[in-house]
Amino acid sequence: MELPRVPTNAILQQANLPKRSIMDRTGFGTSGRPISLLANHFNVSIGCPDEIFYQYSVSIRSEDSTVVDNKGIGRKIAEKLCQTYASEFAGKRFAYDGEKCLYTVGPLPRNKLELTVILDESIAKQRPSESGKRSKHSVRSKTFIVEISYAAKIPLKSVHHALQGAEAEKLQDSLRVLDIILRQKAANKGCLLVRQSFFHDDTRTFSDVGGGVTAVKGFYSSFRPTHGGLSLNMDVSSTMILKPGPVVDFLLANQNLKDRRNIDWEKAKRMLKNLRVKARHNNREFKVIGLSEKPCNQQFFSLKVKNGGDARDDGETLEITVFDYFVKHRGLELTFSSYMPCLDVGKPKRPNYLPLELCSLVSLQRYKKALSGMQRASLVEQSRQKPPERIRVVTDAVRNYNYDDDPLLVSCGISIEKQLTQVDGRVLDAPKLKVGNGEDFFPRNGRWNFNNKKLFNPCQIDCWSLVNFSARCDTSHLSRELINCGRNKGIHMERPYTIIEEDPQCSRASPFIRVERMFEQIMAKLPGPPEFLLCVLPERRNSAIYGPWKKKCLTNLGIVTQCTCPSKINDQYLTNLLLKINSKLGGTNSLLALEHSRSLPLISDNPTLIIGMDVSHGSPGQSDVPSIAAVVGSCSWPLISRYRAAVRTQSPKVEMIESLYKPLANGEDDGIMRELLLDFYQTSNKRKPSQIIIFRDGVSESQFSQVLNIELDQIVKAYQHLGEVDVPKFTVIVAQKRHHTQLFQASAPENVPPGTVVDTKVVHPRNYDFYMCAQAGMMGTSRPAHYHVLLNEIGFSPDELQNLLHSLSYVYQRSTTAISIVAPICYAHLAAQQIGQFLKFEDSSETSSGQKSMSITGGVPVPQLPRLHSSVSGSMFFC
Structure with a gap:
């Protein structure tokens, strides 16, 4: 198809395309056999739909006019406001998002308030006494100025209108307020909040996934307007945190080491920066800003020591190592800190050093980096829950959290049912498939196989080669079994033109060099470009060879390639491999009969x-x-x-x-x-x-x-x-x-059958959406x-x-x-x-x-x- 010159009228049409709107639902499906289901939605009733939320903007600053944007401090200040200024709030409880918005049911007496809040912070005196021991904790107060000003009205009635199918202006605002009320309840219990999920500091919910990372199970909760009315969507959730406990144990796990002397301190410095630790000797929390330049027994600092009991005497200044100070002046036993750097928990220009041995990572600190393949596999394995267990955990959570008791929800007349919502679903028939020799068959339970069957349109492979980057693979056995399995499925494969093993001397080279050396051998041994290359990788997951190999084959040479790293060669593995190869080479494995x-x-x-x-x-x-x-x-x-x-x-x-x-x-x-x-x-x-x-x-x-x-x-x-x-x-x-909607069979402990569709009750009240579970859930709960x-x-x-x-x-x-x-x-x-x-694996010498x-x-x-x-x-x- 030749690219024509663009007509003038087409250019004019391009300039002004009409604005499109999201369509409304046009009807409901009827095909399939009916099935009774449960969904993890809990019906919500609103007894006072005419109530109005009043939104107020919140600005917090310290005495020196520094703006405070820390959510943790913000919530403490909000809690103090509630205790100190009950009359200014006319006895009203409020919901606070931890940042800049505060909500009340009905208005406050005044549209603008400026209030002073004093937070008491328990600290240890920094100056040691004559004995070298720190004195008991003293109390330091910090003053904050809080400005609260009226911003907007948010009618709860917008939820009612949306449930009737109307397009309500303030719907999302109303739902946001309700969700903030849920999050505030969780925050007050000391939970870690991650968007609309919350996590308790409860070791029973912790699962180690390796590398110093722990998965913690919690709950997702959100109010949602549905076709069946307002509902609370409650689901099991998980997030990653750094493994709490001794800092040294964390570093060993993070770097996969057994000996403390092998810790990479540059890597440790990057990992520990900005983390919160608790010191064992005074039970205080600190934020890590870095590590000391020298080991604990060589890192000196100045220590003032008074002579006698004369308060007017400034005493003398000693230069002492951090190690000696904690051992001799604090009377603490340090067993392995002497050769390690110290944690710096001070300010950039005023360091404050603590031996690692005395410090533990505070719990519920999020880990935000990408998980490795092993960590992901471990997380999936430990997160699986069968449908009955998931139902029990979610319903127990709704009962235990007593959302109905929240003063703000009570003032709106909001009550939440404690049972899962019953939903009518349908199970669609599996489509009939066509395979080789004109054979038709119906998949059973969302699955089928090619045992004693041919592929619908098998390819023919005449010139191909096998290359091996792995010293563990028997390539002759692999090629022989692949050819035999292909013959059974209708694929005609000649014997490989050649099998090329990587030179062992190249195995330590960079991935880019290894691929280039392999292609030098391919070009030398093959008469021309092959139709297909089968590449055996040295690692099953995240092999550094994969990117350079694929790039070379697909962009430079135009050769179809299939990578593999077989741990067990059997008929099922080879069949799965051939399905990919056949598709890449233009064949078709199966077709819909329709x-x-x-x-x-x-x-x-x-x-x-x-x-x-x-x-x-x-x-x-x-x-x-x-x-x-x-x-x-x-x-x-x-x-x-x-x-x-x-x-x-x-x-x-x-x-x-x-x-x-x-x-x-x-x-x-x-x-x-x-x-x-x-x-x-x-x-x-x-x-x-x-x-x-x-x-x-x-x-x-x-x-x-x-x-x-x-x-x-x-x-x-x-x-x-x-x-x-x-x-x-x-x-x-x-x-x-x-998303967080789960479907369960009402009368069976198994997953919903493949082909299950739901387009009523828990779907949107107006928009055109539906849920479909096409797959057979073999493990855990199908999503x-x-x-x-x-x-x-x-x-x-x-x-x-x-x-x-x-x-x-x-x-x-x-x-x-x-x-x-x-x-x-x-x-x-x-x-x-x-x-x-x-x-991802681009060689530094090779840019695009x-x-x-x-x-x-x-x-x-x-x-x-x-x-x-x-x-x-x-x-x-x-x-």
Whole structure:
């Protein structure tokens, strides 16, 4: 499809695209067999819906006019306000968010208040007595000025209007106030607050995941308007904290050491900075600002010691080591601190040194860095809860927290039921699949296998090679078994042209060098580029070889490759490997029977492009790592099982995809959608899509309108840039997995069956959304996908749409199970993840051609990804 010159009328259409609104629900589904379910929503009744919340702005400053923004101090001040100024608040209780907002039910007597709060802080005197021991604790007071001024009214009635299906202006504000009341109750009990979750300092909820990191279980709680009324959504939650206890034990665990003498102190300094510790000798808490330059027995400081009892005598100043001071003057026993640096818990210009041996990490300090593969696996293993246990834990929490007793909720007449909400669900029939030799079969319980079956469209592999970076793998056995298994599945594989083992001398070189040396051997031993390379990696997870290897194969040479690191070679493992290989080489493992017979409602009769969109961000704490935007599009209409991907970098942490449409100075479009539209045209018998179904992952409800009015606008402009005047019809669906609604069978202890759909009671009162659990939950509790239909110009009925999404969970070519979310989104996630490895393991000598692209949002230059080689760009390389 040649890129035509853009007509003037298309340019005019691009300039003024209409603003779109999120659609309302058009109906409910009816297909499938009924099933009685429970949801972790607790019905809420509002006895006084006419009450009004009054919002007040809060400003806190110390005596020297320094603004106080610490949430912990803010909450202490708010508590003191409540105790000291009851008359100024007319006896009203208030909800405080810990920052700048305070809420009351009804108004305060005055719109503006300026109040003084004195906090008593228990401290130890810094000057030692003659004996060298510190004197008893004394009390130091600190004064704060609190300004409170009226800001707004928030009527509780907005919740009532929203539940009736109206669009209420202050709905989110009202729900926010109610959620702040819940969080304040948790904060008053000393919980760690993480957004809408809270965590107790209770070792029974702690689970060690390795590396000095502990998982702590808590609860998520939030008020939500639903089709069945206002509800309290309560769920089990978890977060990561640093393992509390002796600092030295933490460092050993963090650095995976057994001997204290092997601690990397530079690494320890970075890890400990800004953490809170408690000193054993005086039971005080301190904040760590760094480590001493010298060991404890060599780090001197000045100590004033009085002579006799004369108060007028300033005494003499001694130079003493920290070690000697604590041993001789404080009478403490230190067994291993002498050779270690001290913790500096003072000010930048006034150090205050403490031996590590005396210090323990305070509990409930969040760990915000990315978890390793081992830590993630441990977390998943320890977080699993079967449905009955999860039901018990959540219902016990609602009963134990006694939210009904909160004075603010009581004044609004709010009461909360203590039982899970009963919900009517439906179980959709699994779609019929087609495999090789024209065979049809129905998956059972969301699963199937290829035992004694052929793949629907198996590929033929004539020239391939096996390369081995692992000294542990028997490559001859692997290739022989792979060929035999492939023959059983219909894949004809010749013997590998050659098997190339890595030179042992290269194993200590950098990943980039190891890959280059391997390719030198490949080029020397093969007569030409192979169709396919099977690469055995040295590690199963996070292998440093993976990124450079994939980049070399996919961008420089255009060779399809499959990486593996087999621990056990059996038929199931080899079958799973062949499913990926067959998909990458253009084969098809299975098809929907409806897809094969061209009888998919509304899709088979009209050229329909299905796209999945996802953005992958850097790990927590990596604010300078570019985000990766990946979009996959279906190929070969009327099929909906084959996809290709287009990937771009964009500004760090930006969620909206910037490169869907990317006009250049020469008038051409270098955007993602142009690639996908042209590929659809070339693989679909020169048909242009008249319908486009968009699946978007990773956005929150506050970003829905941006999906409709920023990303969709770019897609329309990309389509118009190809010279098209008639814009396709769109259906736009957002998929969410990170939500807190769980579904349980009402009469059985097992997970809900695959195909379970809920579109009543716990869904939004007005917007078009539903929950679907397509997968079979084998371990733990299944989490349903939450789908939000933002636009439906194509006109799918609820049953047609729900059955389509259910079917799209069965076309994931690398699996023989229904997956938890539609395949296009999973493919987009895989593509972003794989291409992201190009940047993660980029050799320092190799930048992406030194090119930078300019972000359309922030003007921040980000490195461009190298484009995929034309030989593989249209393949399912990500599978």
